[in-house]
Amino acid sequence: xxxxxxxxxxxxxxxxxxxxxxxxxxxxxxxxxxxxxxxxxxxxxxxxxxxxxxxxxxxxxxxxxxxxxxxxxxxxxxxxxxxxxxxxxxxxxxxxxxxxxxxxxxxxxxxxxxxxxxxxxxxxxxxxxxxxxxxxxxxxxxxxxxxxxxxxxxxxxxxxxxxxxxxxxxxxxxxxxxxxxxxxxxxxxxxxxxxxxxxxxxxxxxxxxxxxxxxxxxxxxxxxxxxxxxxxxxxxxxxxxxxxxxxxxxxxxxxxxxxxxxxxxxxxxxxxxxxxxxxxxxxxxxxxxxxxxxxxxxxxxxxxxxxxxxxxx
Amino acid sequence: xxxxxxxxxxxxxxxxxxxxxxxxxxxxxxxxxxxxxxxxxxxxxxxxxxxxxxxxxxxxxxxxxxxxxxxxxxxxxxxxxxxxxxxxxxxxxxxxxxxxxxxxxxxxxxxxxxxxxxxxxxxxxxxxxxxxxxxxxxxxxxxxxxxxxxxxxxxxxxxxxxxxxxxxxxxxxxxxxxxxxxxxxxxxxxxxxxxxxxxxxxxxxxxxxxxxxxxxxxxxxxxxxxxxxxxxxxxxxxxxxxxxxxxxxx
Numbered sequence: 407x408x409x410x411x412x413x414x415x416x417x418x419x420x421x422x423x424x425x426x427x428x429x430x431x432x433x434x435x436x437x438x439x440x441x442x443x444x445x446x447x448x449x450x451x452x453x454x455x456x457x458x459x460x461x462x463x464x465x466x467x468x469x470x471x472x473x474x475x476x477x478x479x480x481x482x483x484x485x486x487x488x489x490x491x492x493x494x495x496x497x498x499x500x501x502x503x504x505x506x507x508x509x510x511x512x513x514x515x516x517x518x519x520x521x522x523x524x525x526x527x528x529x530x531x532x533x534x535x536x537x538x539x540x541x542x543x544x545x546x547x548x549x550x551x552x553x554x555x556x557x558x559x560x561x562x563x564x565x566x567x568x569x570x571x572x573x574x575x576x577x578x579x580x581x582x583x584x585x586x587x588x589x590x591x592x593x594x595x596x597x598x599x600x601x602x603x604x605x606x607x608x609x610x611x612x613x614x615x616x617x618x619x620x621x622x623x624x625x626x627x628x629x630x631x632x633x634x635x636x637x638x639x640x641x642x643x644x645x646x647x648x649x650x651x652x653x654x655x656x657x658x659x660x661x662x663x664x665x666x667x668x669x670x671x672x673x674x675x676x677x678x679x680x681x682x683x684x685x686x687x688x689x690x691x692x693x694x695x696x697x698x699x700x701x702x703x704x705x706x707x708x709x710x711x712x713x714x715x716x717x718x719x
Numbered sequence: 720x721x722x723x724x725x726x727x728x729x730x731x732x733x734x735x736x737x738x739x740x741x742x743x744x745x746x747x748x749x750x751x752x753x754x755x756x757x758x759x760x761x762x763x764x765x766x767x768x769x770x771x772x773x774x775x776x777x778x779x780x781x782x783x784x785x786x787x788x789x790x791x792x793x794x795x796x797x798x799x800x801x802x803x804x805x806x807x808x809x810x811x812x813x814x815x816x817x818x819x820x821x822x823x824x825x826x827x828x829x830x831x832x833x834x835x836x837x838x839x840x841x842x843x844x845x846x847x848x849x850x851x852x853x854x855x856x857x858x859x860x861x862x863x864x865x866x867x868x869x870x871x872x873x874x875x876x877x878x879x880x881x882x883x884x885x886x887x888x889x890x891x892x893x894x895x896x897x898x899x900x901x902x903x904x905x906x907x908x909x910x911x912x913x914x915x916x917x918x919x920x921x922x923x924x925x926x927x928x929x930x931x932x933x934x935x936x937x938x939x940x941x942x943x944x945x946x947x948x949x950x951x952x953x954x955x956x957x958x959x960x961x962x963x964x965x966x967x968x969x
Contacts, residue, residue, distance in 0.1 A: 700795070701808070702800060702828075705797050709797075718816070
């Protein structure tokens with residue numbers, strides 16, 4: 407069924423509601439279906455250039471120093487009528503002391519066959535603060551190969567938070583790589599929450615490079631693997647600067663059979679005062695958690711769902 | 720008062736062949752606070768788990784657990800909860816991403832009249848400070864146990880087994896907890912309280928003393944406490960460390 411432009415935006419908004427986000431079409435600042443820009447509105451304090459290419463878009467966004475935007479900027483990068491080869495390249499430059507919260511949505515409509523690459527680079531100036539929420543909704547009838555790369559460069563005292571979330575329907579063949587380079591006293595937290603279902607193959611790779619004195623990084627992943635899913639987490643931390651800290655925390659929970667899970671930590675310290683830690687677990691849901699809930703009258707399946715939903719929140 | 724819980728000649732042997740319960744007989748009357756007192760290793764928590772039907776404890780080796788006239792042997796923990804029997808574990812689990820409010824609502828799902836804010840206040844936690852908090856590692860041990868007590872109040876079961884819910888909570892608030900138990904009883908929940916603290920036992924209507932997998936006496940709490948102090952605290956059967964010390968002193 408062919409949908410009109412408004413139809414695609416409305417479908418996108420419907421997907422957002424399905425993942426528990428109550429945004430309306432009016433809240434969106436940007437909406438693109440592969441390389442067809444459906445909607446774009448100016449945001450005060452942000453300069454943005456968008457160039458459609460044969461396979462996607464190139465976008466460069468600049469937030470001037472000191473600009474503080476007190477409402478979330480929402481952008482949708484979808485595939486509703488256009489699939490196939492898809493490449494998005496985005497650069498976000500955030501000036502010294504600027505603050506912004508951005509939601510980007512990767513929404514993939516029904517029956518799309520997709521080989522998509524999103525390459526995003528974020529540069530944060532001194533004491534800049536950015537929260538970037540990357541929320542996916544992949545229709546279960548779509549065939550997806552997706553590579554999402556996020557490179558973040560944090561100057562002195564900058565703060566960066568990133569959340570990647572795919573907790574509804576399917577992930578597909580999904581690989582994500584985060585690379586963070588943290589300057590002095592910069593703080594970076596990246597979280598990934600994914601639910602892999604039958605046929606999904608998921609790879610999450612987080613690399614934190616602590617190059618500035620007193621830099622702090624946290625990588626936290628929660629991966630739920632259901633029947634027939636494969637998931638791999640690679641967490642790397644490089645403590646190069648004095649008094650830098652990084653903690654990698656990954657929990658992979660299994661529910662079902664024919665599941666393959668891997669968890670690979672890499673901690674490399676190049677400074678005696680750097681402290682790097684890693685915490686990993688792979689296995690079924692903790693029996694004690696299930697029993698505590700079952701003592702309230704929940705069945706094992708109900709208790710499992712409660713624990714899983716909590717982890718993926 | 721009629722009997723709500725009857726434990727008849729209960730034996731429990733582990734997979735390794737260790738006999739932990741050696742023929743427990745116990746009755747808990749409707750509307751009472753019944754304290755089960757005993758030294759470490761006496762079988763208190765095992766008895767609690769068998770009564771509640773925790774995983775691996777649903778089927779005792781011998782004997783019966785009868786609740787409100789129904790034989791519970793073989794019934795899983797959630798079925799027992801739906802019949803009105805629940806347990807607060809010694810170390811209640813913690814949950815990522817679940818708020819205190821959600822946890823209490825889950826507990827109250829079969830009790831539509833539950834006032835979750837009132838339950839929180841009763842355990843000494845201000846709703847505005849706690850409802851939005853996660854039931855995870857950010858709560859202290861004492862706070863987590865208070866939340867667990869609030870969750871039991873939200874459930875309003877016929878019988879709650881409280882397994883050392885008082886441990887890990889500072890001594891000043893032990894009296895508060897005693898008063899809380901009385902409130903729970905007055906609101907219609909019978910309590911089987913497992914503890915090794917005598918001051919908790921003082922608030923009971925009746926008490927039982929368990930030793931080496933058997934109930935050795937049931938009756939007035941003050942007498943049971945006296946017996947516990949006289950016999951259990953110096954007993955070398957349940958306290959091998961003390962036995963070593965005595966031998967050394969000889």
